Amino acid sequence: KLNKKMSNPHVLVIPAPAQGHVIPLLEFSQCLANHGVRVTFVNSEYNHQRVLKSLEGKNNLEEKIRLVSIPDGMEPWEDRNELGNKLKKILQVMPGKLEELIEEINEKEDEKIDCFIADAYMGWTMRIAEKMKLRRGVVWPSSAASVALCFRIPKLIDDGIISSDGTPIRKQMIELAPNMPVINSADVFWARLGDLTRQKIFFDYLSENMQGMRVADFQFCNSTYDLEPAAFTVAPKVLPIGPLLASNRLGNSTGYFWPEDSTCLEWLEQQQPNSVIYVAFGSSTVFEKIKFQELALGLELSNRPFLWVVRSDITNEANGAYPDGFQERVATRGKIIGWAPQQKVLSHPSISCFLSHCGWNSTMEGVSNGVPFLCWPYFAEQFLNESYICDVWKVGLKLDRNESGIFTREEIKNKVDQMFRDQNYKARALELKEKALSSVREEIKKSVQRNKQSICSGITLSCTRPYNTHAGVSQWLVKHGFTITLSNTEYNHRQVMNILEEKNYVLDQIHLISIPDGLETWEDRSELGKLTESLMRVMPRKRKELIKDSNARETHENITYVIADGNIEQGIKVAEKLNIQSAAFWPAAAAVLALNCIQCTRLIDDESIIVMVIPYTSSRTLSPAG
Incomplete structure (x- = not known):
């Protein structure tokens, strides 16, 4: 889909200006580059310089990816943790600068951008992509559960659970689907930012960005179906492309803002297997002195x-953050550093558990290395991630706060002891590791290839029923020289794609696409009457638009034939309106076809059935014996 005229499409990627967003977007860019896609990666000027400094002498990233920058509107000395000012400046300055950058790149014929991929928290960029007639993709850098929760925001407001500014107004446990974390309405992630002012600012920004995500041509998520199957069912249009970790490329680290202290790896070599507590709280956590102590x-x-990562800005105290004499007392068994090569640390055999803030990147890194967690969430969606770790995956322990909201030293010590005593946490973490990594490379590879190839459609098939028979017909037609577009409902399309990826199966010369069935993602599709009404109301128009759009593109072969499931009469009618030849395909037994369709009128005329299809107690022979 990305390719138009060039063999190597050109994609522009822009992350939100924070380390936890830059890392997965830069990793995604490397995946694209490794499959022949040219990438221009746009950072804020402030973060661009930090990334370049961290990359000095480490790898050849810029040989594959062009790193560029635009201003974020803030001076170097301004506090980028002050959310209100930061978001205000971003929206004032970055849109215009981004548009100028794209225009400058597009002035060169062989450099023109084919597709625009943005961090979901930069959803406002979708307007720029639309203005410049670029295909648009969005990457949600966190869990599928968190994006599913965001898609549910309008319903949460309608149900009176949150107000229009995102404030929780009714205490309620929210379960989006079975086997997903149950969320207390007070813990929706936009309400866990510290104060009401920050919450309202962020919620307004989030709501605008979700509009951008809804209109994107592609929606990606830094997760895997195996880790969050229920969440991807709730958000079926979102494609899993995670975990986007540098460890997927043999330990190369990209996108970090702090210089790594690799001496910790030498220190780990001197420790016993499965003996070390790794303690790290990401790039944004800031401790009050009492909690730090x-x-x-x-x-x-x-x-x-223990190996403890303590950033220079991790506390709100300029000096004297450590308890008196602490560093001297633990010098023989503890190592404290400013920043760690985290993937390498977590993969080291001496690491026993991970005391973490439960940021999504750290969560994926721990899971991908089979390390159990001690959970200390700080803000936002980290509480949702904690629920995954402890309640769904069962690979971690929650720390309990005292009446003052503090994790005490005794609580920390007790949970560490419990983790070391109970090896079931480690065993489950190793099982989860296999789930997380089993399809990483193939999933990313197939996602890239699917979106890189142009679509070539000679025949379109429509199906809302079981997929196997339609795929069989499609494959038979492919063997006889046809090119196929197989359309499904968006809901069923997601299930089909997951199965194909799980089985490592590729449909050669068959392009799978989807159209909406008219129901929201959370609505019950087992309610046949409601589903049928929605299909009849929505799908004919969408199917007509799909065919007309495909036939209008110069790079595509025109659709010349429509084959529709025998239960979808609308497919035949759409083909007739567009002057395209058509055929119906009955996926069940011929006897069922004879009864349901061919003989139905005769049975009504003979009063064997009434029009409500309530059978009378009489028998009828449709044909001679046999």
Whole structure:
């Protein structure tokens, strides 16, 4: 889909200006580049310089990806943790600068951008992509559960659970689907940002960006179907492309803002297997002094080896954050560094557990290395991720706060002891690791290839019923020289794609596409009457638009024939309106066809059945014996 005229399409990628967003988007860009796609990666000027500094002498990233920058509207000394000012400046400055950059690139005929991919938290960029007539993709950098929750925001407002500004107004447990984390309405991630002002600013920004995600041609998520099957069912249009980790490329680190201290790897080599507590809280967590000191004293009280990442800005105290004498007392069994090569650390055999803030990148890194968690969420969706870790996957323990909202040193020590005693957490973490990594490379490869190839459609088939028979007909036609577009409902399309990817199966010369069935993702499709009414109301128009759009593109072969499921009369009618030849395909037994369709009028005329299809107690022979 990305390719128009060139053999190597050109994609522009822009992350939100935060490390937890830059890392997965840069990793996704590398996946694209490894499959022949040219990538221009647009960072804020501030973060661009930090990324370049972290990459010095490490790899040849810029040989595959062009790194460029635009201003975010803030001066270097301004506080980028001050959310209101940051978002205001971004919206004032970055749209115009981004548009100028695209125009500058497109001035060169052989450099023209074919597709625009943005972080979901930069959803406002979709307007620019639309203005410049570019295909649009959005990457949600967190869990599928969190994006599913965002898609449900209008219903949460209608049901009176949250107000129009996102404030929880009714206490209720929210379960989007079975086997998904149950969310307390007070813990929706936009309400866990520290104060009401920040919450309202962020919720307005989030709501605008979700509009951008809805209109995107592609919706991607940094997760896998195996980890979140229920969430991807709730959000079937979202394609899993995760986990987007540098560890997928043999440990190369990209996108970090702090210099890594690799001496910790030498230190780990000196430790016993499965003995070290790894402690890290990402790039944004800031501790009050009392909480920081309780953490330090809890690690000391555990009497176990630990590797602790302490950023220079991790506390709100300029000096004296550590308890008196702490560093001297733990010097023989604890190592404290400014930043770690986290994937390499988590893959080291000496690591026993991960005391984490439960950011999504850290969660995926821990899961992908089979490491169980001690959970200390700080803000936003980290509480949702904690629920996945502890309640759904069961690979971690929650720390319990005291009446003052503090994790005490005794609580930290007790949960560490429990983790070391119960090896079931480690066993489950290793099982989850296999799920997370089993299809990473193939899933990314297939997603890239599907979106890179142009569509060539000689025949379109329509189906809403079981998929296997329609795929069989399609494959038979392919063997006889036809090119096929197989259309499904968006809901069923997602299930089909997941099965194909799970089985590592590729449909050669068959292009799978989808159209909406008119129901929301959470509506019950087992209610046959409601589903049928919706299909008849929505799908004819969408199917007509699909065929007309396909035939209008110069790079596509025109659709010359429509084959529709025998239960979808509208497909035949659409073909007739467009002057395209058509045929009906009955996917069940001929006897059922004879009874349901051919003999139905005769049975009504003979009063064997009434028009409500309530059978009378009489028998009827449709044909001679046999």
